[in-house]
Amino acid sequence: MNKQMYTAAAICERFGLQLKGDGAVELDAVAPLDRAGPRDLSFVVNDRYASQLAACTAGAVIVSTALADAVNGTALIAANPHVAFAKVATLFERPLSAPVGIHPSAVVSPLAKVAASASIGPCSVIEDDAVIEDDVIIGPNCVVGPDCVVGAGSRLVAQVTLVLRVRLGKRVLIHPGAVLGADGFGLAFDNGHWIKIPQLGGVRLGDDCEVGANTTIDRGALEDTVLADDCRLDDHIHIAHNVEIGAHTVMAGFTGVAGSAKIGSYCQFGARAGVFGHLEITDKVTLTGCAVATGNIREAGVYTSNNLPLLPSRDWFRNAARFKRLDELVQRVAALEKE
Amino acid sequence: MNKQMYTAAAICERFGLQLKGDGAVELDAVAPLDRAGPRDLSFVVNDRYASQLAACTAGAVIVSTALADAVNGTALIAANPHVAFAKVATLFERPLSAPVGIHPSAVVSPLAKVAASASIGPCSVIEDDAVIEDDVIIGPNCVVGPDCVVGAGSRLVAQVTLVLRVRLGKRVLIHPGAVLGADGFGLAFDNGHWIKIPQLGGVRLGDDCEVGANTTIDRGALEDTVLADDCRLDDHIHIAHNVEIGAHTVMAGFTGVAGSAKIGSYCQFGARAGVFGHLEITDKVTLTGCAVATGNIREAGVYTSNNLPLLPSRDWFRNAARFKRLDELVQRVAALEKE
């Protein structure tokens, strides 16, 4: 493919950045600071990396005002260089090829409604009573089940399954292998065997949510599982039935949230975090990687658990064996103190 | 869709419940106690919630005998209200649309056997020597590989893969993204590089098993990986090769069972539980969430590990640092005791 080219001046104008240096420099790719060449755009998010600017041969660099003078080439000055880079870099993405209309190999129920501006990819299946709104892109090999609604401008990348009663807001992005709306895990014990509790609710996502590859969001038992606007989920996450998550909450890979937990807005969960069922976590709670909440969290803040120091295995097991009698140890110390 | 309507009396008759109040009340949905209206059926599983009955406006409520008098509307009295609700709620599920026969977009090998009463969904692929028994429903975009048998009345919801030599019992339910029968993870080290050990076994599931979304069950190396009847697996579970699991065992999300472990009947594993390879876990063992068995468990009971208290991060790391010398601490206490 031919690369698209932009001048530094054009980028500044389009994204409201301040230009310092030669605006005519031509840029057709982005690259990290230490590898960027004369046709590359680079950026410095953190002033710690400022020392690398001296040796940098990038055609242009997005920087904060404080670092503008340190740039050899052209500087594109931004109040928040990280955000500016995020926006500018979209210019250099491969354009998505998703022709409007229904691919001949797709199977669309006559009871589904598909907007004329939507794109339905090859080998995708749209079932009864599904609604595909304007400008939606359904990639290849997706399944959109009964009573699902894909909001305007949303995209299912490929191999995505919306099982039943899943409603996506606008501009939602779902990565491959994600499964939304599978049965919540509900069982009742009846005379020595399990019977299934029907899962009559659905799943609702607000606008601008993102769901990572192979992530699962189960549908509710009686009411819906709900993610508010701008929730961002990484890969391999599990959201159980009837969970509610507030707006702008972000979760990293392998996070698990058990049934009926309520999580606030602007929370940030590190990788492999967890929340037990039926808990309430207030707004702006950060769980660090591996931390698992087993009780309600009423105060915003940064919390940790289950993240012990890595040790050579022999040292680990010598210490870990002592854990079995930690309570006894405390009592022995108390006895010594009494003497 | 028009909703299906049932009278309270009809429900009682059908499910053997005892009626108290107006049997003619018409019900067309289920709802939780605090939101149910006059056409909704609700239920009280736990006597703790009995206090909510006073304000409840549900048309009818499934309750235990003890609570029948507290219901404002019609009471449907059950010995086990949880089980009764599970059964009654099936009336209000969206009927599954799965026409008998093979969808024209499905690809079925001439060497496969498909029962006339089975439904093969769009874009599904049935490979050589696969057997699809009576009343099976294969949803859209599934793959049933060679030498696989899908037992009568089973359902693969969508995007399910049975790779090779997978035999499902009757009424097995598999959710989207699940992969059964992929190669077990077996390697031998040969002169500085890895070579693959062929996985010549299969996977066998008994009747009435359920497998959650994106769960994986690998096939055995020489013999089969086996789940007995009525095993229930949540989403994101991994069952490695040659594992054997007894009947009625239930596992929550992210549980992992390593190769050749043998797990008893009526076990219950909480989320992110784990079992190391080649272990034996007896019947009726409960592992709480995050607990990992690293040795055999010979006695039924409830076991925990790897679930330490969540703390503000500063407090966590101050304590966690001490773990490195826990053994030394025990010896220091012993020295003090000797003095």
Add this chain to the structure above:
Amino acid sequence: MNKQMYTAAAICERFGLQLKGDGAVELDAVAPLDRAGPRDLSFVVNDRYASQLAACTAGAVIVSTALADAVNGTALIAANPHVAFAKVATLFERPLSAPVGIHPSAVVSPLAKVAASASIGPCSVIEDDAVIEDDVIIGPNCVVGPDCVVGAGSRLVAQVTLVLRVRLGKRVLIHPGAVLGADGFGLAFDNGHWIKIPQLGGVRLGDDCEVGANTTIDRGALEDTVLADDCRLDDHIHIAHNVEIGAHTVMAGFTGVAGSAKIGSYCQFGARAGVFGHLEITDKVTLTGCAVATGNIREAGVYTSNNLPLLPSRDWFRNAARFKRLDELVQRVAALEKE
């Protein structure tokens, strides 16, 4: 299917093993030592199992020189019986049915290049500018996205997704549900909401890599996520964007590696291991199951964390509660020592 039969002599000749006993014995399956019959080939990898040889009725057994005399039937003597078995067992695998050419139900972009010797399975989708090299097998329901290259002799088993800019070396094997090349998880915070950082890199795998079912490898932000030759990943693994992994490294199920971590060659990670972002792990590091590296590892060796003893729950929680004041306990002991 008819089984393929091999004589012991033919196997010895083909794989360079030393024959002891009757070379004419006919073998048509493999079985574990305790269940093998007269037409089965078995093996002893570990001299610990030698005692089982006395009762063994296998037609032939692969053993080390030391055990050859203990075999009742025919012995196939190998320097490394584990490796020899791995190679010989391939004879007894079900032959793969993957006809050369493009299945009529597959959808291949006219801008893709597919080698004449490749097999493209039913309902698979090959998108613009993808390259499928010689002898590649793409199973059913796969998606190979734009700018992806599948190297010669590689196989995508079924339901595999290569999203964008994924380059596989030769003889790479990818199991169902795996997703390579999905967007790395990169966000910038802009005035109260999240914006996405475009992920302009790709994913590169060397030769002879294996990727387990439902494993995800995200593509890089600016540069590629890279796995060198002969990396072996089990199921449910997550490799985040810009990770680099050295040759011959092996990871078990649920391992997670966070963004930009660099991992050496010949590392072995147990199940549910983890590596925090931006760390460096040197060659030949073993992380035992559940161990999570939160800092660089500069020395080869075996490391553990987050694997505490499993206890009856009552005992666990009594001890775990003491963890909250472990630091205080250490100070109390120090105070006693001063006295």
